[in-house]
Amino acid sequence: MTMMNANDPVGGTGSSHHKNPPSFPGYRIFGAIAALILLVLLAIQFFELFDNDNQTIPEVRWGTPPISDVQTGLSGVQTDEILRERATLQAERQIYGPSPENDRTFQVGSETQFLTEEIEDPSPFLTRSWASPPDGETAMVRGTDRVEGVSSLPYVGAEVFERPFARDWRLGMADIATHLGALAILGFAFLLAAVLALRGRVPIVAGKSGSKVKRFGWFERMTHWMTSVSFLALALTGIVIAYGDSLILPFGDDFLGQAGWLATWGHMMFFPPFALGILLMFVMWVKHNLPSKLDVTWLKQGGGMFSDELHPSARKFNAGQKLIFWSVILGGGLLVLTGIGLMFPFFWTGIDGMAWTMLIHAIIAVLMIAVILGHIYIGSIGMQGAFWAMWNGDVDRNWAAEHHDLWLNEIDSKKGPAE
């Protein structure tokens, strides 16, 4: 209460302004804590972007078993010598002699000689030393370009020899979609938490009236929850696939493999209700979501988000809701289309098309998660009274008057004022 009094302009404005609106201090504290945690996560994610650890480094080493007690782990010396010497067998006879087999130091048979073990502390040293050609080799290395021919083998993509774009795809997936996607999701969540902490929950300024107005029918609500539950499931399974390497790997390789399988199948199982929901919502709500001049005013005033007194006029859906609607229809629609494409590999397009489809799917998906976070926020903890519109379909009359005045007038003039 005290916080709100400080913000309250002296005298108030609206005639319906009978008492001070609630300030929800608990929500603000929650918002502040969440903002702090998210800030730390953002900082970690930002560090991840520049710490250059996404290089592939060897994790397993080859070697022969130790021959004395002094030695720990495998010895790579003999492996190295045998592999080098074996390779010289392929050389021209005029260089390595007419019968190279006679001069070999090692004889190899069909028994296993080398073992493998995990490298205890993998470092990027080997990768770096491999990455630059030794002196004089550059001249014999052919340049990079796309090379395609024909192949007598009947497999998808068998005719492509080299496709340098794949290296860029790796950047798009591992850097842009994954890292920047995490930044977008965490950053947006941080903004929302900060808004909750600084601005507080949007109250019903006039207080609850006690009388209800029907806002959404059962079919609208059913469609909404079908779509949202399937979206949450798709988002969570998608996050397992996209971020499992950071979030689940610490619990073990096998656990990640199992979670990955579940996520892959779950991701496909929740697609039909999501696609159906998108279609139904488009048919149900598109006529309420066409842009109008009201939206310009609404957006200019920031939706009245930053003041309890300001309530820009709106019909059934305000400009913010229209933005959510169109992101869900367009973003969700694109996700469904690219998703179907990915479920049937090489049915519609070749390897390059599939690669782009996957990249678009991943980038739209992380952005959609961020957008829907905003939608969940304002529909639950962000605004008093908003949640019930979608839960039991009824909203408080004063809530409707403040946020959707023109819509309230419309239904009042159709049915007569609610009793």
Place this chain on the structure above:
Amino acid sequence: MARVKFLCDTDRCIECNACSTSCKNEHEVPWGMVRRRVVTINDGQPGEKSIAISCMHCTDAPCVAVCPTSTLYQTDIGVVLHDKDNCIGCGYCFYACPFGAPQFPRATLFGSRGIMDKCTYCAGGPEENGSEAEFKKYGRNRIAEGKLPICAEVCSTRALLAGDGEVIGEIYRERVLSRGFGSGAWGWKTAYYPEEA
């Protein structure tokens, strides 16, 4: 430590497909998948060239970097291996591979992919080297026996070379010098020196 590579001399490859065939046989690769294949460029025209390609076991391998379940891993001789128990068949490695190496069986509903299979440089997988379980999943482990991949060792024109990069690079260079021509080590820049401008 040796850094093993593949090098295919396009001036020698005669598209006999012995490498693909012996590979399929050595590892008992299932139907619908091929670990090594031969591509012919300018087929039937002057300047026709053939080249055998499989997984090149890249430096800073992109497939390992994009794999969401840490199925793929690299060893200290450069060989990129995979763990079939963790693969979820997402196909990321296929999109990130410049050489189309990962293969997927069409095993499940919805046309989705089964578990990935790819060239192991005849070096098996995470199971115990030379074990029956390893053979069933990944094929023969010739590296553990001190041998090189069957595709290169079987090549009748010695077009396909395998083994330590310096050794086979030297063999190729000597060859080019003595015969007087050569079109270079194909794919090496993309596979082994991705950062060289």
